[in-house]
Amino acid sequence: MYRAMARFNGSQHNEEIYIDAKNSIEWNGTHYNQKAFNWTSPIDGTVYGTLFNFHGDRMDARWEQPPYTKPPEHVVMFIKPQNTLNGHMQPISLPKDVDTVEVGAGLGVVIGQTMSCVSDAVALDYVSGYTIVNDVTVPHDSFYRPDIKNKVRDGFCPVGPWVMDRSAIENPNQLDMYVYVNEEQVYTNNMSNLDRPIEKLLADITEFMTLYPGDVIIVGRPLQAPLAKADNHVVIDIPGVGRLENTIIETATISTGGGRK
Amino acid sequence: MKHARVACYGAVHDAIEQKGQLKLADGRLVNYDDVVWLPPIHVRTMFVLGLNYADHASEISFNAPEEPLVFLKGPNAVVGHNAYTRRPKDATHMHYECELAVVIGRTARNVSRSDAYEYIAGYTIANDYTIRDYLENYYRPNLRVKNRDTLTPIGPWFVDAADISDPMNLTLRTYVNGELTQDGSTKDMVFDIPYLIEYLSSFMTLSPGDVILTGTPKGTVHVYEGDEVVTEIEGIGALKSTIVGDDAFARI
Numbered sequence: 001m002y003r004a005m006a007r008f009n010g011s012q013h014n015e016e017i018y019i020d021a022k023n024s025i026e027w028n029g030t031h032y033n034q035k036a037f038n039w040t041s042p043i044d045g046t047v048y049g050t051l052f053n054f055h056g057d058r059m060d061a062r063w064e065q066p067p068y069t070k071p072p073e074h075v076v077m078f079i080k081p082q083n084t085l086n087g088h089m090q091p092i093s094l095p096k097d098v099d100t101v102e103v104g105a106g107l108g109v110v111i112g113q114t115m116s117c118v119s120d121a122v123a124l125d126y127v128s129g130y131t132i133v134n135d136v137t138v139p140h141d142s143f144y145r146p147d148i149k150n151k152v153r154d155g156f157c158p159v160g161p162w163v164m165d166r167s168a169i170e171n172p173n174q175l176d177m178y179v180y181v182n183e184e185q186v187y188t189n190n191m192s193n194l195d196r197p198i199e200k201l202l203a204d205i206t207e208f209m210t211l212y213p214g215d216v217i218i219v220g221r222p223l224q225a226p227l228a229k230a231d232n233h234v235v236i237d238i239p240g241v242g243r244l245e246n247t248i249i250e251t252a253t254i255s256t257g258g259g260r261k
Numbered sequence: 262m263k264h265a266r267v268a269c270y271g272a273v274h275d276a277i278e279q280k281g282q283l284k285l286a287d288g289r290l291v292n293y294d295d296v297v298w299l300p301p302i303h304v305r306t307m308f309v310l311g312l313n314y315a316d317h318a319s320e321i322s323f324n325a326p327e328e329p330l331v332f333l334k335g336p337n338a339v340v341g342h343n344a345y346t347r348r349p350k351d352a353t354h355m356h357y358e359c360e361l362a363v364v365i366g367r368t369a370r371n372v373s374r375s376d377a378y379e380y381i382a383g384y385t386i387a388n389d390y391t392i393r394d395y396l397e398n399y400y401r402p403n404l405r406v407k408n409r410d411t412l413t414p415i416g417p418w419f420v421d422a423a424d425i426s427d428p429m430n431l432t433l434r435t436y437v438n439g440e441l442t443q444d445g446s447t448k449d450m451v452f453d454i455p456y457l458i459e460y461l462s463s464f465m466t467l468s469p470g471d472v473i474l475t476g477t478p479k480g481t482v483h484v485y486e487g488d489e490v491v492t493e494i495e496g497i498g499a500l501k502s503t504i505v506g507d508d509a510f511a512r513i
Contacts, residue, residue, distance in 0.1 A: 077403065
């Protein structure tokens with residue numbers, strides 16, 4: 001049994017749960033099926049994505065375009081703001097103008113202690129645990145600008161199901177990652193294929209920005225992500241961490257509300 | 262009313278401006294120089310407009326965009342009034358950007374331009390410092406340019422929306438070491454505040470505490486270690502920061 005932190009059933013804070021190898025759950029001494037819970041994101045901090053970090057995640061000639069005429073040498077990052085956070089087994093609602101999304105699967109590295117200018121030799125000591133993130137993204141071509149419209153739709157960042165305690169993960173740079181759409185395996189990779197291993201990524205990021213407890217770094221989000229449409233069931237499986245499951249639905253099937261219109 | 266968050270007497274306090282002093286929530290009056298000024302609001306999501314004044318866009322050799330160019334910042338970048346901002350030793354192109362910051366007050370989704378002002382809680386000043394040396398060819402401006410620690414002073418005050426009769430006609434000025442270097446008006450924005458709220462709320466939900474930094478006009482000049490930079494917006498206040506070097510942050 002491995003210890004994890006999770007949030008469910010309307011709680012405002014994380015609960016300590018225990019997970020066995022089959023992802024079944026013990027909470028307060030009782031065993032539960034995952035469906036017994038109404039899951040929400042276990043994350044309180046800021047979610048930062050990183051891109052182009054798998055070997056071969058290189059763009060075509062567009063990299064060489066003016067004004068900078070060469071590929072980025074430093075970590076390419078983006079932010080998934082709070083309106084995007086979503087939970088395990090919750091629907092991902094497609095906006096009216098979107099019919100296909102990328103399943104931006106990634107390992108979520110959850111920060112446990114404030115990190116500023118931390119070397120790669122000790123960076124993993126600052127991690128509290130690992131989770132799974134789906135950087136749901138509208139496919140887009142406008143790579144040179146932070147085209148946030150394609151990344152920040154409401155609910156476009158499921159995180160979970162839980163944060164697996166780091167003690168359960170012997171080597172995060174060896175984790176496998178699988179993506180399934182409607183039970184079909186559509187993507188697989190392993191964190192050993194990262195250009196910057198996790199500790200190096202954390203060192204490079206904290207050289208210029210502080211990470212706080214609860215912040216999440218998405219690692220291994222592929223450039224060529226699999227696609228999904230309405231009614232698809234999407235699973236991101238990182239054995240040892242968990243399986244994050246969501247179903248994509250049409251907007252019309254949930255209420256929107258708010259605002260005056 | 263002008264609101265602040267300050268640290269003094271061993272605690273963090275909400276305060277308001279009263280006759281040139283700060284009145285803490287517990288009633289005590291304190292002088293401006295006797296407190297540490299914190300960011301006046303708890304920032305949730307921070308949006309920043311790039312190239313939202315045509316004259317600034319041409320100043321840095323870009324055309325004004327056809328659709329708002331928006332990027333996000335994390336909480337690490339934010340500091341308050343009178344804070345230090347770090348200029349790395351290898352930076353050659355670091356400039357300030359005086360910006361009107363719009364603070365959302367109500368949950369906003371699919372808000373039309375004509376209703377947009379009803380969703381604004383108030384305003385503050387932001388200085389969106391930029392280190393252009395670090396620009397790279399993807400998702401520009403990248404986080405290493407804009408989201409560095411200490412690169413976004415905000416404050417000193419959060420001013421209630423009701424106190425600003427026309428936010429689209431405010432003078433913005435920046436002084437470096439007392440010398441006027443930037444002088445513009447919010448009326449020259451490419452995409453005005455109601456447009457930006459309509460635009461953002463058309464594809465996402467805005468929440469109280471979300472902040473929109475609306476871009477900077479022409480007149481951004483380089484800043485160097487030791488410079489005292491004051492970004493000022495009519496009716497809102499004057500936000501000061503001081504540029505320090507790597508040694509102040511124990512970086513060698």
